[in-house]
Amino acid sequence: MQDILTGLNPAQKQAVEAVEGPVLILAGPGSGKTRVITHRIAYLIKVVGINPHRIMAVTFTNKAAREMETRLNLLAPSAAGRLTMGTFHAICARILRQDGLPLGVPADFVIYDDDDQQSLIKQAMAELELDPKRYPPASIRNAISQAKSQLVLPAYYFEKGRSYFEEVVGRVYELYEKRLKQNKALDFDDLLLKVVQLFKQHPEVLARYQERYLHVMVDEFQDTNLVQYELVKMLSAKYKNICVVGDPDQSIYSWRSADLRNVFNFETDNPGAKVILLEQNYRSTKNILEAASCVIAPNSGRKPISLWTENESGQPIAVVETFNEQEEAQFVVSEIEKLTRYEKFSPGDIAILYRTNAQSRALEEAFIRYGMPYRLVSGTRFYQRREVKDIVAYLRLLQNPQDSVSLQRVINIPTRGIGAKTLSDLGQFAREQDISLYESLVNLSDENTPKPPIPSRGLKPLTDFGLLLKSLVADARNLPLLNLLDRLLEGINYREFLFASEDGEERWDNILELRTVAQQYQEIVPPEGLSVFLESVALVSDLDSLEEGVSAVTLITLHQAKGLEYPVVFMVGMEEGVLPHSRSFDDPAQMQEERRLCYVGVTRARKRLYLVRAFRRSLMGQSNVNEPSRYLKDIPQSITKGREKQPLSEQHTAASAVSPVIKQHLQSAGMSIKSASPPAPKLLELEAGDRVLHPQFGEGIVTSINRVKNDAEVMISFHSVGMKRLMLSFARLTKLEN
Ligand SMILES: Nc1ncnc2c1ncn2[C@@H]1O[C@H](COP(=O)(O)OP(=O)(O)OP(=O)(O)O)[C@@H](O)[C@H]1O
Numbered sequence: 001m002q003d004i005l006t007g008l009n010p011a012q013k014q015a016v017e018a019v020e021g022p023v024l025i026l027a028g029p030g031s032g033k034t035r036v037i038t039h040r041i042a043y044l045i046k047v048v049g050i051n052p053h054r055i056m057a058v059t060f061t062n063k064a065a066r067e068m069e070t071r072l073n074l075l076a077p078s079a080a081g082r083l084t085m086g087t088f089h090a091i092c093a094r095i096l097r098q099d100g101l102p103l104g105v106p107a108d109f110v111i112y113d114d115d116d117q118q119s120l121i122k123q124a125m126a127e128l129e130l131d132p133k134r135y136p137p138a139s140i141r142n143a144i145s146q147a148k149s150q151l152v153l154p155a156y157y158f159e160k161g162r163s164y165f166e167e168v169v170g171r172v173y174e175l176y177e178k179r180l181k182q183n184k185a186l187d188f189d190d191l192l193l194k195v196v197q198l199f200k201q202h203p204e205v206l207a208r209y210q211e212r213y214l215h216v217m218v219d220e221f222q223d224t225n226l227v228q229y230e231l232v233k234m235l236s237a238k239y240k241n242i243c244v245v246g247d248p249d250q251s252i253y254s255w256r257s258a259d260l261r262n263v264f265n266f267e268t269d270n271p272g273a274k275v276i277l278l279e280q281n282y283r284s285t286k287n288i289l290e291a292a293s294c295v296i297a298p299n300s301g302r303k304p305i306s307l308w309t310e311n312e313s314g315q316p317i318a319v320v321e322t323f324n325e326q327e328e329a330q331f332v333v334s335e336i337e338k339l340t341r342y343e344k345f346s347p348g349d350i351a352i353l354y355r356t357n358a359q360s361r362a363l364e365e366a367f368i369r370y371g372m373p374y375r376l377v378s379g380t381r382f383y384q385r386r387e388v389k390d391i392v393a394y395l396r397l398l399q400n401p402q403d404s405v406s407l408q409r410v411i412n413i414p415t416r417g418i419g420a421k422t423l424s425d426l427g428q429f430a431r432e433q434d435i436s437l438y439e440s441l442v443n444l445s446d447e448n449t450p451k452p453p454i455p456s457r458g459l460k461p462l463t464d465f466g467l468l469l470k471s472l473v474a475d476a477r478n479l480p481l482l483n484l485l486d487r488l489l490e491g492i493n494y495r496e497f498l499f500a501s502e503d504g505e506e507r508w509d510n511i512l513e514l515r516t517v518a519q520q521y522q523e524i525v526p527p528e529g530l531s532v533f534l535e536s537v538a539l540v541s542d543l544d545s546l547e548e549g550v551s552a553v554t555l556i557t558l559h560q561a562k563g564l565e566y567p568v569v570f571m572v573g574m575e576e577g578v579l580p581h582s583r584s585f586d587d588p589a590q591m592q593e594e595r596r597l598c599y600v601g602v603t604r605a606r607k608r609l610y611l612v613r614a615f616r617r618s619l620m621g622q623s624n625v626n627e628p629s630r631y632l633k634d635i636p637q638s639i640t641k642g643r644e645k646q647p648l649s650e651q652h653t654a655a656s657a658v659s660p661v662i663k664q665h666l667q668s669a670g671m672s673i674k675s676a677s678p679p680a681p682k683l684l685e686l687e688a689g690d691r692v693l694h695p696q697f698g699e700g701i702v703t704s705i706n707r708v709k710n711d712a713e714v715m716i717s718f719h720s721v722g723m724k725r726l727m728l729s730f731a732r733l734t735k736l737e738n
């Protein structure tokens, strides 16, 4: 019992000991909310003598559940594995496996993820002969998901007075449900919905669970939605021992229907509820905490939660401006190098937080280049993302039309009605004729060649695709990489295709991010740009995912970082348009949520906090000069340090188009800059033998120059990547003194 209550402050102790009746714990970040839940569970088991079997603890992520389990194991080893702990979805899945039968849910149901769900909806729409152009499957899917999270059934859509679109939703919904059932499958929304239905329609089942769960606890309560709260209420209705902890300032999931009203209504829903406030922060230094409170203060309608700490003031917050996103990544990586080399932080102590997944790309590349281990939390590494792989496969095919693996990958992407049977017939025909798959496609439009035995209905899309490929292959020889990529995306209508899928917007963002990469190869004479690009992609993607246990830097979105803490935190992309995200600009409620997101980020840091931004950012194919994030201005200069205070004009005159990092590198090597490429297209004067610096390839020596019209082709032998031929007007070269 000693170890359970010692190590808690009086307010925390009160929260742990308040085991009877409803309890609401409201407290700011790092004040020990999660710690209280863990200790409360241990206390219930070891002191009050509750059977772990009768306790339920709901966490927000599986990772949080695992962490809680580890901590609990230290306090109450006997409880391991006996209590019900996990996310709402995991707990509901368990209930349905046990008790779903009365509702017609078989014990061996499978769970469909977003992708499965999407394809089943498309299938249902095809069966109903609904045109996906008029009724985008993604909107139908959203409507169905919304309906489910509000416990609305298909019948609702057939009531009088519904719109035609609603009726369509209803018909798809109905058939979709039928197919799910035939496949013995549940989608994510079903997991919650079915349990609520089960409890409502079969009170005897509910009674059993109510009897079982003497104690129910919920962490991160501010991010629960209505159905989740409904469930918690039902489960705890008998004993009313329900303890929820949360922080309204950290509510960041409204886009998943999280509803803050759950917090505000808790006291009225649960008469006699004890409300406990925790005010001491154990996580962060005074400086970090002050920065956090300045960031959140401007939000309106807050219940101000006071927060203080006995921790030291610590280092000032580092506010760092870099030139562009590559330099930002470089800065982060070289700073990490210093932190781990001279300051006894290990890579596992460090996290990089960002607003959108697409931002990870520049960071990942820097980590790979430096050979520094990193771990991307529950996101797919950039070059492994499906849409990125698809487009890279296309580009590979354009470079090498004989690449039949790539061809087979993309032949029906976007869907163009080329089925497996047609493809295998074509393959066999190509083998018989001893030509490649690509040639067999291209030949279809040539009257003088033999035709494969494929019915004309199947032949048409093949012929069209062959023609498209042929013209793109020709483009690949002549166009700079970015133009080629654009031509490709247009030719296959890729944007439309992505937007018809559920997470289309995010996936398109990744494609735009791929454009940013392509831009960097613009200066290389075609078709070499394409092959250099593909070569570097191949190297980057080849990296095996990290083994567990290796100490690695964490790359994570702000949303996923909730509840976690790291000794060192880098928040990157601290710019208007990135954080706050430009999509939120015209919605005041959303802007408040962006601010909370920033607050969550800042409060993840224990000892060091870096707020990094880029003067110019190419993200998702657009190059923008962004203002510093408004949140930076809210942090008083007395607790920051950095390059922030210099006026921009001094840093970014034409002569300093060279990034500060590179400049620093030059200076430390005793070199100086003779001339930098100015923004106006005046060509750098170069001759064979000159030493130059390139922002990506590093240092090299000019081996030859070939003047063409107003430009010149320069051959450069780079130390890092060998010989490259660049267009002088595009190449971001700096001449070094010989
Ligand atoms: N009384 C205490 N004594 C020492 N350390 C404590 C105490 N209370 C909490 N901590 C430590 O402070 C840190 C933050 O605690 P915890 O993660 O539980 O906070 P939280 O309120 O859940 O934060 P968040 O809102 O970010 O989820 C943890 O490292 C925890 O171990």
Ligand SMILES: [Mg+2]
Binding pocket: 033, 034, 035, 219, 563
């Ligand atoms: Mg917590």
